[in-house]
Amino acid sequence: AQKITQTQPGMFVQEKEAVTLDCTYDTSDPSYGLFWYKQPSSGEMIFLIYQGSYDQQNATEGRYSLNFQKARKSANLVISASQLGDSAMYFCAMRVFEGTGGFKTIFGAGTRLFVKA
């Protein structure tokens, strides 16, 4: 079964420190895409970073990096130098081919990050 698992319902981090949000996935499809989205309390979903299953290097976007360990099926998000504005819900998502001719994107349950001053 295709699944995304985020085991940390909530995380605290001190401002200016780095934090890792865990994400593991399960799929038998060799081709897939992994995404991280941020959802602040205002509700919008903000795209952060993408990692393709065939990408050799870990994706990085500014303070965000994705620690992609394919053999372990993990795609952890690392946020460096946390800022107060990073406090939000973070969703890991996976896009896979459904086999019926279409694609599907599934989301994890999310991790709520609290950044302390």
Place this chain on the structure above:
Amino acid sequence: AAGVIQSPRHLIKEKRETATLKCYPIPRHDTVYWYQQGPGQDPQFLISFYEKMQSDKGSIPDRFSAQQFSDYHSELNMSSLELGDSALYFCASSLRGKGADTQYFGPGTRLTVL
């Protein structure tokens, strides 16, 4: 840069009423997705359209229907509303031919069914 536009941003309806949510994708994006996010839950995929044709179908109830128009905007029609339909409804768009097919989300429409 232009983003995904959704209207209305907030909607209050009573049980058994109908609602129509609109989505205007990022210009030149060819794929539109609809998601439903209940309180404290992760987004659940409802349906998507690629080049104005239904592409994938998720957990969309039979009471809901959607379409994509010639100008690529999409509408989600919801009938016989139930209390459980109260949620945040997101539209996302992407350019499918561009590898990652990254979905960019709109601000969402918050639907409250009384």
